[in-house]
Amino acid sequence: MSLSEFWDFLVLGVVLGSLYAVIAIGYTLVYGVLQLLNFAHSEVFMFGGYGGLIALTAWSPVTSPSGFQSVAYVAVGMCAGAALGGIAAYGLEKVAYRPLRRRHAPRLVFLITAIGASFFLYNLAGKLFGRNAAPMPTMYENKKLFSVFGADINITQLLILISAVVMMIGLDYVVNRTKLGSGIRAVAQDPEVASLMGVDIDKVVSRTFVIGGLLGGAAGFLFGTNQQVFYTMGFLPGITAFAAAVLGGIGNVRGAMVGGMLLGIVENLTVGFWGDGWRYVGAFAVLVLVLMFRPTGILGERVGRTA
Amino acid sequence: MVRTKIARIGIPVVAGALLLTACGGDDSGDGGGGVTIGYQGPLSGDNVQLGVNMEYGVKLAIKEANASGDLDFKIKYKAVDDQGLPEKATAAAQKAIDDQDVKAVVGPAFSGPTDSASPLYTQAGMATVSPSATRPDLTEKGYKSLLRAVPNDASQGAGMAAYFDKKTDAKKVMIVDDKTDYGVGLADVAEKELKAVGIEVTRTSAQQKTPDYSATAKKVANSKADGLIYAGYYQDAGPFAKKIKEAGFDGIMMSDDGTKDDQFLKLAGKSAEGWYLTCPCTDPNVDAKTKKFAADYKKEYKEAPGTYSAESYDVTNMIIEELKKAGPDVERQALADALAKAEYKGLTKTFSFDDKGNLKKQAIFLYQVKSGKIEYQGSIEELTAS
Numbered sequence: 001m002s003l004s005e006f007w008d009f010l011v012l013g014v015v016l017g018s019l020y021a022v023i024a025i026g027y028t029l030v031y032g033v034l035q036l037l038n039f040a041h042s043e044v045f046m047f048g049g050y051g052g053l054i055a056l057t058a059w060s061p062v063t064s065p066s067g068f069q070s071v072a073y074v075a076v077g078m079c080a081g082a083a084l085g086g087i088a089a090y091g092l093e094k095v096a097y098r099p100l101r102r103r104h105a106p107r108l109v110f111l112i113t114a115i116g117a118s119f120f121l122y123n124l125a126g127k128l129f130g131r132n133a134a135p136m137p138t139m140y141e142n143k144k145l146f147s148v149f150g151a152d153i154n155i156t157q158l159l160i161l162i163s164a165v166v167m168m169i170g171l172d173y174v175v176n177r178t179k180l181g182s183g184i185r186a187v188a189q190d191p192e193v194a195s196l197m198g199v200d201i202d203k204v205v206s207r208t209f210v211i212g213g214l215l216g217g218a219a220g221f222l223f224g225t226n227q228q229v230f231y232t233m234g235f236l237p238g239i240t241a242f243a244a245a246v247l248g249g250i251g252n253v254r255g256a257m258v259g260g261m262l263l264g265i266v267e268n269l270t271v272g273f274w275g276d277g278w279r280y281v282g283a284f285a286v287l288v289l290v291l292m293f294r295p296t297g298i299l300g301e302r303v304g305r306t307a
Numbered sequence: 308m309v310r311t312k313i314a315r316i317g318i319p320v321v322a323g324a325l326l327l328t329a330c331g332g333d334d335s336g337d338g339g340g341g342v343t344i345g346y347q348g349p350l351s352g353d354n355v356q357l358g359v360n361m362e363y364g365v366k367l368a369i370k371e372a373n374a375s376g377d378l379d380f381k382i383k384y385k386a387v388d389d390q391g392l393p394e395k396a397t398a399a400a401q402k403a404i405d406d407q408d409v410k411a412v413v414g415p416a417f418s419g420p421t422d423s424a425s426p427l428y429t430q431a432g433m434a435t436v437s438p439s440a441t442r443p444d445l446t447e448k449g450y451k452s453l454l455r456a457v458p459n460d461a462s463q464g465a466g467m468a469a470y471f472d473k474k475t476d477a478k479k480v481m482i483v484d485d486k487t488d489y490g491v492g493l494a495d496v497a498e499k500e501l502k503a504v505g506i507e508v509t510r511t512s513a514q515q516k517t518p519d520y521s522a523t524a525k526k527v528a529n530s531k532a533d534g535l536i537y538a539g540y541y542q543d544a545g546p547f548a549k550k551i552k553e554a555g556f557d558g559i560m561m562s563d564d565g566t567k568d569d570q571f572l573k574l575a576g577k578s579a580e581g582w583y584l585t586c587p588c589t590d591p592n593v594d595a596k597t598k599k600f601a602a603d604y605k606k607e608y609k610e611a612p613g614t615y616s617a618e619s620y621d622v623t624n625m626i627i628e629e630l631k632k633a634g635p636d637v638e639r640q641a642l643a644d645a646l647a648k649a650e651y652k653g654l655t656k657t658f659s660f661d662d663k664g665n666l667k668k669q670a671i672f673l674y675q676v677k678s679g680k681i682e683y684q685g686s687i688e689e690l691t692a693s
Binding site: 138223 | 516517521525550574576
């Protein structure tokens with residue numbers, strides 16, 4: 001592989017990695033406050049894809065939109081995706097997890113519920129939206145914009161990259177600088193003490209789910225824009241993003257970002273060097289290697305102790 | 308005490324179960340010597356459109372036969388869903404076999420499911436006539452039940468190679484398969500045939516549902532190949548075509564009958580433009596012989612016939628023809644033997660089988676996506692002859 005090819009695959013890796021990072025945040029936030037592996041998050045992501053698809057189909061974009069229209073389409077699609085993702089995550093917490101928390105169910109029950117909810121949700125989506133894949137309506141002509149070291153960057157790639165970075169900076173601000181953020185960190189550190197200090201735990205947990213859902217939903221829309229939307233689209237990115245969260249140190253928001261980025265890059269370089277068949281071999285070999293030397297992940301802390 | 312309790316619960320349960328089975332029997336046409344034609348294919352899951360195309364063809368044939376008044380018995384229809392997955396195929400096949408009224412099955416639709424279901428069908432002595440399972444080695448495994456009413460991928464791969472050889476000046480072709488039985492089987496044959504005519508070949512695979520085809524597409528564009536074959540189904544061919552265009556590949560692009568569906572156009576959008584698609588199937592909407600079928604189909608199901616709709620219709624009529632000769636009480640094995648020897652002139656082609664269950668005359672057709680439509684170009688044999 002020549003140097004220019006290396007740059008090609010690195011750029012693709014950064015784009016895919018930034019999406020993984022945004023999804024991974026959803027896993028890591030929930031784990032931070034509840035120590036729950038929310039495997040149904042991949043379905044929240046999928047609903048985000050459908051949110052954007054449904055909104056844009058209803059609006060039916062014109063065939064060759066002007067620049068202003070393109071921006072409007074993207075904004076509407078992204079908001080609709082984030083909204084449906086947020087609603088799905090909110091409902092998920094309310095229906096599937098809150099009753100279990102009330103009854104102080106053991107960890108294992110939460111895990112099984114998460115897997116069950118995931119099955120339920122993607123089959124529900126298959127019933128509601130059909131099992132054929134659907135493309136996102138054309139919002140803009142996906143032109144090449146500029147090159148970095150010979151690697152071309154097109155509109156979709158730039159859109160994904162910018163949106164992901166904005167979301168990550170925004171989230172970092174919310175977690176570290178706002179009242180809600182300190183609530184989240186307090187619950188993550190010690191729920192009992194936090195509630196004694198007057199933090200409404202239910203509210204914080206619910207809002208944590210919604211934040212994860214908004215990010216996951218927006219990522220679902222971006223993913224759908226990049227390729228297509230279908231009812232099982234959450235599975236592979238979901239698993240990879242979960243691995244990314246673990247790689248970065250589960251419970252650690254910045255860790256999820258680093259982990260997602262790293263896995264995306266390794267995946268694409270692996271595909272570049274050896275072909276798509278090796279995609280997950282490369283990515284998960286890195287995961288195992290890192291965890292052998294740093295069992296708590298790269299940054300290895302929990303939400304509570306960052307800041 | 309305990310015993311009476313069991314009896315009290317048990318009797319209604321058993322009675323209920325009996326009632327249920329009776330009802331179930333009624334549904335599939337019980338009541339002594341009912342005749343059912345089965346269909347096995349993907350009726351849910353990711354490639355459902357291919358399954359539905361075929362199901363409608365089968366149903367239409369049965370409906371017309373019942374309405375025609377030529378038969379002194381009624382034919383019923385039973386669908387078993389394998390989702391196009393090998394691991395679901397045995398359970399689906401068992402369902403068809405367990406229903407004693409099912410005399411023969413159209414399908415299985417896909418190659419992987421055909422491979423895993425055929426041992427069961429062979430054991431049951433039930434003929435399965437597949438209008439679409441194209442993987443070459445299926446007829447090499449001694450499945451006595453399997454009649455393949457479609458040219459196999461060996462002919463399709465050879466057709467692709469012939470077209471690249473005679474009609475293009477491609478020097479190097481990259482083949483991307485989707486790691487399914489079907490995709491890899493087709494890619495293997497295409498590779499062999501291309502090399503045989505002196506065209507350089509490189510291979511890579513991208514598993515179905517790969518979350519991002521950008522990297523594989525870039526690899527193809529960077530390879531400096533001037534031809535590309537994608538061996539897989541439309542659900543992945545769609546996004547792959549998009550990414551290939553984004554990556555700036557400008558060679559000749561070709562895919563197979565798994566991609567030849569309007570869903571491909573929908574998923575790939577403008578990027579589908581220019582793709583060549585090969586298929587052992589003719590286009591029922593264009594071909595004069597199948598125009599009436601296409602009109603009837605459209606009237607019944609509110610959509611135009613898709614890939615293999617007409618072939619499924621033909622195959623079903625072939626089974627009905629043999630049933631008419633043998634009568635409704637025919638044994639499964641006897642019907643299977645009759646079908647293996649039969650010669651039936653359908654709308655799309657004449658069906659007759661060699662001793663392995665392969666079609667005797669195999670023709671491959673070429674299509675190309677032009678201004679948002681899959682346009683029929685003609686048979687490859689004729690196109691490359693000139």
